[in-house]
Amino acid sequence: DAKTTQPNSMESNEEEPVHLPCNHSTISGTDYIHWYRQLPSQGPEYVIHGLTSNVNNRMASLAIAEDRKSSTLILHRATLRDAAVYYCILRDVKGAQKLVFGQGTRLTINP
Amino acid sequence: DTEVTQTPKHLVMGMTNKKSLKCEQHMGHRAMYWYKQKAKKPPELMFVYSYEKLSINESVPSRFSPECPNSSLLNLHLHALQPEDSALYLCASSHLGIGANVLTFGAGSRLTVL
DSSP, X not given: OOOOBOOXXXXXXXXXXXXXXXXXTTOOTTEXXXXXXXXXXXXXXXXXXXXXXXXXXXXXXEEEOTTSSEEEEEESSOOGGGOEEEEEEEEETXXXXXXXXOOOEEEEEEO | OOOEEEEOSEEEEOTTOEEEEEEEEOSOOOEEEEEEEOTTSOOEEEEEEETTEEEEEOSOOTTEEEXXXXXXXXXXXXXXXXXXXXXXXXXXXXXXXXXXXXXXXXXXXXXXXX
């Protein structure tokens, strides 16, 4: 499985934007970029995914580099409820069944 | 229904007990997953079922026995566990086939082995 690299931790302030980076230099042409997050004492939850183009949804935006070797999850206006561990994961588009978690980024939001 | 339901939420068992964890979804997903998560670590994949057949076993010890009786249910049978098996066990489901196949996770079953 292609690997991803994320910073262990990041800190931001409430109501400010947060940019969470992810490097995936060995990404293949059929890999989707998925982001999940895990709030304390909960199971992981889906945030967003993309293949080549930037994506927006109600939770976040995903900016994908032109060479697809890196991506950035953007939380436009962080709240205290966004404090979580954020995982960037590559998943093959061809119906592959594995979703393998890396270490993720622990995001702390200061009031 | 957009949820994955796991029961029980908490389970304490001795090393000689036999118990089961249950997982249910009604989203029409044909892939179901078991993950194990230790404190402060990422979830680790254990098993994957596709169309009710075991498709991936990540070299999990035989004291963990998965079962998928139908497309909505997934069980994890536990027998002769060790204290180091204490962890949060997460169930997830997704569609199969070409596409993103986003996973939906349950809240987990927290297992303590005494």
